[in-house]
Amino acid sequence: MNKMDLIAAVADATNESKARAGEMVDAVFAAIEGALKNKQEVRLVGFGSFATAVRKATKGRNPRTGEEIDIPASASVRFKPGKSLKDAVS
Numbered sequence: 001m002n003k004m005d006l007i008a009a010v011a012d013a014t015n016e017s018k019a020r021a022g023e024m025v026d027a028v029f030a031a032i033e034g035a036l037k038n039k040q041e042v043r044l045v046g047f048g049s050f051a052t053a054v055r056k057a058t059k060g061r062n063p064r065t066g067e068e069i070d071i072p073a074s075a076s077v078r079f080k081p082g083k084s085l086k087d088a089v090s
Contacts, residue, residue, distance in 0.1 A: 036077060046084035053078045 001009075003025070011021035032050060035042045042050040057073040 044082070046082050048079055048081040048085055051078050051080070052076070 007018055007022045007025050010016070010025055011018045014021065014024075016024070032042050036050060036052050039052055052075050054075050055073060058071045060069050060071045061067065062069055
């Protein structure tokens with residue numbers, strides 16, 4: 001399922017136009033993104049939770065040359081599925 005499929009499913013479920021459903025989906029994504037930018041966790045009970053995680057800087061090796069390289073610190077988003085979602089897909 002891609003974003004357009006999701007918008008179509010929301011439009012069908014809510015009896016809204018696809019344009020209006022697209023605005024709703026975009027608003028949800030923007031709210032989640034905004035919370036994660038502010039280092040807040042987003043918990044959707046029964047679905048799961050999104051949180052940011054920081055990876056510290058490390059040393060690595062170039063597999064082709066064996067040269068040691070610096071891998072900078074970075075932030076990423078983690079998703080942990082909720083019990084209802086786990087049960088639904090198992």
